[in-house]
Amino acid sequence: xxxxxxxxxxxxxxxxxxxxxxxxxxxxxxxxxxxxxxxxxxxxxxxxxxxxxxxxxxxxxxxxxxxxxxxxxxxxxxxxxxxxxxxxxxxxxxxxxxxxxxxxxxxxxxxxxxxxxxxxxxxxxxxxxxxxxxxxxxxxxxxxxxxxxxxxxxxxxxxxxxxxxxxxxxxxxxxxxxxxxxxxxxxxxxxxxxxxxxxx
Numbered sequence: 001x002x003x004x005x006x007x008x009x010x011x012x013x014x015x016x017x018x019x020x021x022x023x024x025x026x027x028x029x030x031x032x033x034x035x036x037x038x039x040x041x042x043x044x045x046x047x048x049x050x051x052x053x054x055x056x057x058x059x060x061x062x063x064x065x066x067x068x069x070x071x072x073x074x075x076x077x078x079x080x081x082x083x084x085x086x087x088x089x090x091x092x093x094x095x096x097x098x099x100x101x102x103x104x105x106x107x108x109x110x111x112x113x114x115x116x117x118x119x120x121x122x123x124x125x126x127x128x129x130x131x132x133x134x135x136x137x138x139x140x141x142x143x144x145x146x147x148x149x150x151x152x153x154x155x156x157x158x159x160x161x162x163x164x165x166x167x168x169x170x171x172x173x174x175x176x177x178x179x180x181x182x183x184x185x186x187x188x189x190x191x192x193x194x195x196x197x198x199x200x
């Protein structure tokens with residue numbers, strides 16, 4: 001009787017050990033599903049670092065599975081799933097912030113572009129600053145194009161692109177505003193140099 005019991009215990013332990021040594025297929029499948037959901041939530045765009053970490057950890061789990069390191073592979077797969085889920089939450093936060101930042105720059109830059117365009121249109125020609133004014137007109141056109149692209153990207157939900165385009169417009173506007181001041185000074189200098197002697 002004891003012999004039978006002993007054999008039964010040995011069989012049970014062997015079965016339990018074998019179960020623990022099975023490839024972590026379910027865990028890997030769960031991690032793959034979590035990564036797919038994360039990509040659909042654009043975590044690869046708005047939470048790049050943690051998304052990449054999740055993908056690398058999943059690959060590590062697969063590599064360990066091929067080597068028969070099932071315990072380590074299972075742990076890696078579980079960690080990959082957790083990181084993928086975290087990337088979704090992080091992406092939602094970063095996406096909202098990127099959208100708000102882009103909108104804020106668009107709102108602050110639009111009036112400045114309009115004012116710069118008005119100032120440029122009012123600047124007199126033939127006063128020693130024509131080349132500068134032509135360059136400013138081109139730069140302002142680029143800034144306006146970038147701002148329009150930012151607005152379009154924002155409407156289409158491409159918030160990261162919208163932010164980059166809005167920042168480009170903002171930077172170009174700053175250069176134009178500084179250059180407009182310089183061009184105006186050149187015009188004033190030209191007027192002073194060409195003023196009739198009796199008006200000096």
